[in-house]
Amino acid sequence: MAASAWTGIHAARRLRRTHEELLDLRAALGSMGTEIAFAATPCGPLCRRAGAGRTRAVERFFTYLAEQSEKPRGWGENPAERACVAAGLALPGPARRCLERVFDRFGLNDREGELRQLQLADAELARLLEELETQMEGRCRSYQVLGLTAGAAMLVLVL
Amino acid sequence: MDKALERIPQLFPAPYGDAAERLLEEKGACTEELRFRAGVRPTWVSGGRELYLDPSLPPAEPGLLEQILRRASGNSVYAVEEQLRRGYLSLPGGHRLGLCGTVCLREGRISTLRQLQSLNLRLARARPGCADAAASFLWANPGSTLILGPPGAGKTTVLRDLVRQCADRFGERVGLVDERGELAACRDGLPQLPVGRRTDVLTGCPKAEGIELLTRAMAPAWIAVDEITSPADVEALTAASYCGVRFLATAHGAAREDLLRRPVYRLLLQAKLFENLALILPDRSIRCERIENGIAEAGGKRHDRGGLRLDGDPRGPAPAADP
Numbered sequence: 359m360a361a362s363a364w365t366g367i368h369a370a371r372r373l374r375r376t377h378e379e380l381l382d383l384r385a386a387l388g389s390m391g392t393e394i395a396f397a398a399t400p401c402g403p404l405c406r407r408a409g410a411g412r413t414r415a416v417e418r419f420f421t422y423l424a425e426q427s428e429k430p431r432g433w434g435e436n437p438a439e440r441a442c443v444a445a446g447l448a449l450p451g452p453a454r455r456c457l458e459r460v461f462d463r464f465g466l467n468d469r470e471g472e473l474r475q476l477q478l479a480d481a482e483l484a485r486l487l488e489e490l491e492t493q494m495e496g497r498c499r500s501y502q503v504l505g506l507t508a509g510a511a512m513l514v515l516v517l
Numbered sequence: 518m519d520k521a522l523e524r525i526p527q528l529f530p531a532p533y534g535d536a537a538e539r540l541l542e543e544k545g546a547c548t549e550e551l552r553f554r555a556g557v558r559p560t561w562v563s564g565g566r567e568l569y570l571d572p573s574l575p576p577a578e579p580g581l582l583e584q585i586l587r588r589a590s591g592n593s594v595y596a597v598e599e600q601l602r603r604g605y606l607s608l609p610g611g612h613r614l615g616l617c618g619t620v621c622l623r624e625g626r627i628s629t630l631r632q633l634q635s636l637n638l639r640l641a642r643a644r645p646g647c648a649d650a651a652a653s654f655l656w657a658n659p660g661s662t663l664i665l666g667p668p669g670a671g672k673t674t675v676l677r678d679l680v681r682q683c684a685d686r687f688g689e690r691v692g693l694v695d696e697r698g699e700l701a702a703c704r705d706g707l708p709q710l711p712v713g714r715r716t717d718v719l720t721g722c723p724k725a726e727g728i729e730l731l732t733r734a735m736a737p738a739w740i741a742v743d744e745i746t747s748p749a750d751v752e753a754l755t756a757a758s759y760c761g762v763r764f765l766a767t768a769h770g771a772a773r774e775d776l777l778r779r780p781v782y783r784l785l786l787q788a789k790l791f792e793n794l795a796l797i798l799p800d801r802s803i804r805c806e807r808i809e810n811g812i813a814e815a816g817g818k819r820h821d822r823g824g825l826r827l828d829g830d831p832r833g834p835a836p837a838a839d840p
Binding site: 398399402404427428431432433465466467468472 | 587588
């Protein structure tokens with residue numbers, strides 16, 4: 359009973375966390391764009407700076423990318439997917455795919471190409487955030503109510 | 518392996534990296550360049566001869582050249598865009614990666630290079646003492662000195678040693694404009710190659726602006742620049758010469774007649790900026806001459822690079838090199 363109530367509340371919390379992380383990721387990608395527009399900062403320090411002072415998962419995501427990019431062979435295949443897993447980022451599929459598009463070839467394009475890619479990612483994340491924000495309150499309430507109702511129903515059944 | 522070459526093999530993916538490591542371990546001292554061309558086996562250059570790095574290696578594929586560029590740029594090609602526009606990449610340790618491929622133009626200017634066709638890694642190495650002859654001549658005939666030699670003859674190496682000797686041996690204050698990061702190869706402000714204790718290094722700055730900046734800010738007795746190539750450089754040198762600064766510079770040319778052929782060098786001679794000419798000969802010895810009335814005097818003295826004491830030096834013998 360308590361477990362089903364807790365599951366509902368946890369799902370709502372997780373949704374709020376996703377929202378926070380998406381906001382942070384968008385801000386971090388924005389700071390990367392600003393930095394490379396003015397300075398020739400290589401990938402490693404660029405990712406470290408972008409992740410500094412963000413939520414723990416986002417910071418870990420960028421630290422992982424920075425470490426991979428500083429290896430001689432670069433960050434290899436699907437770097438964003440691996441970084442998400444390593445950092446424990448709770449992102450929806452479209453957001454993960456958006457990050458994959460940014461980081462798959464990041465560092466191989468010229469500055470204008472990188473900036474364009476970051477702008478596209480920013481627009482995509484803004485759209486995802488807007489979608490999430492419109493649904494978030496309702497979904498959070500639903501999860502909590504469902505959890506509590508299921509808990510109460512089970513209590514009634516047991517009694 | 519020479520410490521300056523330790524990181525070179527990491528630039529190349531296997532099996533090329535292993536072959537480069539073996540070569541540098543065995544013949545590092547005489548390796549001048551490593552060349553990769555699409556569709557051809559990689560080669561190395563020593564004494565002007567080009568040999569296969571390892572005949573059993575497969576020919577380089579275009580993707581390989583991109584991988585090398587990616588590694589050389591620290592996986593951040595956008596961060597080296599300015600250098601790519603000029604067709605080369607300066608690497609830690611003063612090495613230089615020259616690039617050839619398809620040029621992308623934007624508004625009539627080179628924007629970047631794509632579809633790489635070949636790479637040339639020129640290895641930088643300090644050879645302390647290689648400019649002993651030129652330094653002794655300079656001590657006997659103080660004045661701005663132009664080092665003349667064909668590509669790959671070792672002009673930059675001679676200039677670096679001359680700068681070091683000016684600063685350490687003669688106790689002069691030298692300003693060094695290291696536009697491509699090859700002369701001093703500064704990293705975190707520390708020169709990786711010996712340029713002397715009294716040398717102020719300006720890295721990454723175009724020569725013309727660098728000469729002006731150094732004259733204004735550092736009050737050098739000498740300014741050293743590598744490869745004078747444009748009228749703007751000559752203008753900056755002329756302006757600085759009015760402040761009593763002397764110069765150490767290099768120029769492309771196989772003989773002193775080449776100075777008269779190329780318009781930029783003709784400008785140099787007309788401005789009478791240089792009093793001494795150090796000509797690097799095909800056997801890598803240096804012939805030093807005085808330049809009178811803009812033209813080098815014939816019959817200059819020829820010296821081996823191994824060191825020289827000139828007789829009849831009006832200022833006495835040159836100071837000994839630092840231990």
